[in-house]
Amino acid sequence: MLKALVTDVDGTITDRRRRINTAAVEAVRTLVDAGITVVFASGNIVCFMDALCKMVGTDGTIIGENGGVYRRGFPGTLRIAGDREACLAAFEELKDYFARKDVELEPFGAQYRFADVAFARNIDPDEAKAVIRDRRLPVRVLDTGFAIHLQALGVSKGTAMRELAGEMELSLAEILAVGDSENDIEMLKAAGIGVAVANAPAETRSAADLVTENAYGDGFVEAVKKYYPDLFSR
Ligand SMILES: O=C(O)COP(=O)(O)O
Ligand SMILES: [Mg+2]
Secondary structure, X not given: OOOEEEEOOOOOOEOOOOOEOHHHHHHHHHHHHOOOEEEXXXXXXXXXXXXXXXXXOXXXXXXXXXXXXXXXXXXXXXXXXXXXXXXXXXXXHHHHHHXXXXXOOOEOOHHHOOOOEEEOOOOOHHHHHHHHHHOOOOEEEEEOOOOEEEEEXXXXXXXXXXXXXXXXXXXXXXEEEEEOOHHHHHHHHHOOEEEEXXXXXXXXXXXXXXXXXXXXXXXXXXXXXXXOHHXXXX
């Protein structure tokens, strides 16, 4: 029995322009009303996640900043798992590298981040990955399709999901996870069932137990209906 759903946000319950899929919102509300825990797991910042939880109607359990932060319910203590100093130091190196090529990196939500660094996709993510690798910096570059993130090694949505599952006394086998991007891979592998929506890149699709036929939010709705058929039979 799948007692909890952990879902990515951008590209999974939205369209490619980040507009939320209203059928996905309805599906989440159906799960919540049936007593299924729904956790949003994203690269986004905590205040964005809180607004999303409030407006969709979950209990406020979140994974943010790609696992760098997580919290059980609105009243829970915010846990900070990432290493922001390491990410900021790596970001400075990337900034200098791209400045020499006359490209300015554009940080996203820097003043609101506790654990990671995110910036615009106006550079080739593979080039950033090569710089980090060549300099042996202790961070990972994650391309979400919406932003590029720097994250401490060993920190992911998957590690945060394990911690939250422990706090919620859930086994990983009881969790359905859905995602669309490389920042979802560990989470899809660790969950009892991992689903990639059709827009996911090959590496993410191969980490999943199932790839939906539909893309973006419609793929999310397809997955939820498949694994909770009784809740959507009418
Ligand atoms: O913050 C991002 O870059 C994308 O967020 P996501 O993890 O919800 O897709
Ligand atoms: Mg995503």
